[in-house]
Amino acid sequence: MRFFRPPSPNAPGAFSFWLSLPQLITWGSVFYTFSLLMAPLEAELGMSRAESSLAFSLALLAEGLMAYLVGRWIDAGHERWVMSVGSVWVGLGLLGHSFVQSITGFYAAWIWLGLGLAATLYTPAFAVVTRRFPQDFRRAIITLTFLGGLASTVFIPLFAWWMDLWGWRHALWALAVLQFAVCLPLHAGLLRGAPRPPSRLKHAHTSADLVPPVSVREHLRRAPFWLLALFMVLMMSVTSALPAHMIALLQEAGLSPTWVIAVPAAIGVIQVVGRLVLFVFERHWDVHTANRWIPGFIPLGLLALLLGGFHPLGALVFVLLFGLGNGMITIVKGTALAQYVSRDHVGQLNGLLGMPIALARAAAPLTVGLLWSPATGYRVALAWLLLASVLSTAALWAAQQQALETRD
Numbered sequence: 001m002r003f004f005r006p007p008s009p010n011a012p013g014a015f016s017f018w019l020s021l022p023q024l025i026t027w028g029s030v031f032y033t034f035s036l037l038m039a040p041l042e043a044e045l046g047m048s049r050a051e052s053s054l055a056f057s058l059a060l061l062a063e064g065l066m067a068y069l070v071g072r073w074i075d076a077g078h079e080r081w082v083m084s085v086g087s088v089w090v091g092l093g094l095l096g097h098s099f100v101q102s103i104t105g106f107y108a109a110w111i112w113l114g115l116g117l118a119a120t121l122y123t124p125a126f127a128v129v130t131r132r133f134p135q136d137f138r139r140a141i142i143t144l145t146f147l148g149g150l151a152s153t154v155f156i157p158l159f160a161w162w163m164d165l166w167g168w169r170h171a172l173w174a175l176a177v178l179q180f181a182v183c184l185p186l187h188a189g190l191l192r193g194a195p196r197p198p199s200r201l202k203h204a205h206t207s208a209d210l211v212p213p214v215s216v217r218e219h220l221r222r223a224p225f226w227l228l229a230l231f232m233v234l235m236m237s238v239t240s241a242l243p244a245h246m247i248a249l250l251q252e253a254g255l256s257p258t259w260v261i262a263v264p265a266a267i268g269v270i271q272v273v274g275r276l277v278l279f280v281f282e283r284h285w286d287v288h289t290a291n292r293w294i295p296g297f298i299p300l301g302l303l304a305l306l307l308g309g310f311h312p313l314g315a316l317v318f319v320l321l322f323g324l325g326n327g328m329i330t331i332v333k334g335t336a337l338a339q340y341v342s343r344d345h346v347g348q349l350n351g352l353l354g355m356p357i358a359l360a361r362a363a364a365p366l367t368v369g370l371l372w373s374p375a376t377g378y379r380v381a382l383a384w385l386l387l388a389s390v391l392s393t394a395a396l397w398a399a400q401q402q403a404l405e406t407r408d
Contacts, residue, residue: 067354
């Protein structure tokens with residue numbers, strides 16, 4: 001008797017919904033629990049804040065290093081074993097983390113977890129639904145991100161509660177059980193019957209394709225890929241830098257302690273609202289127009305904070321715009337390469353950007369910290385982030401224009 005019956009391979013909504021549950025668990029178990037683990041691990045291992053933070057940067061670098069191989073395996077039709085092994089890998093990493101007794105072991109655990117994240121988070125999942133639903137992959141990706149956007153809202157309080165009940169080591173056991181008992185069966189059950197690589201299929205490309213099927217190397221000779229790479233690296237640096245400094249930034253804006261905690265916790269919900277708006281209304285919008293304007297929420301939010309003089313109202317407008325923009329821009333980043341470069345090689349193309357994006361994500365919070373000063377606060381850092389977000393948006397516009405002109 002089967003306890004889990006995979007949805008029809010022709011039902012992108014149901015398929016993406018079930019695939020989003022492992023996203024919720026993995027994002028919550030690894031990304032959003034790190035900040036809760038920092039204090040007890042620093043106390044037990046005698047680490048400074050810089051030493052503990054290095055573990056997360058190592059995880060991001062390990063994820064980026066593995067991204068191309070994962071994308072290549074998925075493009076070759078091995079998605080089921082890639083994401084299933086990834087769930088086991090992350091589960092073993094969380095279990096191993098619970099036995100850490102040294103700084104070296106702590107770093108090793110997070111490098112291990114970073115390698116597992118490359119096979120389990122949005123990038124491989126986006127490649128999976130793009131290959132399975134080539135005519136409706138954007139809507140499938142929007143569905144996929146609904147639960148993932150709630151990861152911080154669910155897992156920060158849940159893991160904090162488990163830590164109070166059992167201590168951080170046993171709380172990690174509970175997270176590992178979720179990987180083995182929920183994520184692994186879902187990946188193994190859902191990802192049966194992966195499409196074969198395009199080179200083995202005899203099909204005619206429709207007029208909806210932006211470019212004819214060519215090799216990955218050929219795409220690297222064309223401007224749209226590099227413009228989208230610039231868009232993703234710059235925007236990822238902005239969206240990675242802000243969460244790490246959000247609490248301090250809101251404190252500097254003069255919000256009360258209650259609001260300083262409540263506002264960042266609400267960002268996950270605001271992100272999901274943004275994705276819901278996109279899901280409901282995108283059939284009535286031109287997809288390319290939506291792609292063009294969605295990234296603008298991020299610089300508009302930063303501008304509101306700068307022009308508002310760090311007034312609490314300006315901070316709230318900033319968080320609202322950032323939450324909506326960050327929620328919807330995940331869809332743009334997840335679909336842009338397929339829409340403007342190639343659907344057939346989306347796994348490998350995303351994988352090629354894994355290391356540059358990982359470096360940007362690791363360096364951005366440090367850069368903002370270095371730009372902060374007692375005299376000016378975060379103003380210089382926010383001006384830099386504003387410039388980066390504007391340049392990122394311009395790069396997307398240029399890539400889109402070139403790709404659409406090539407199609408015409």
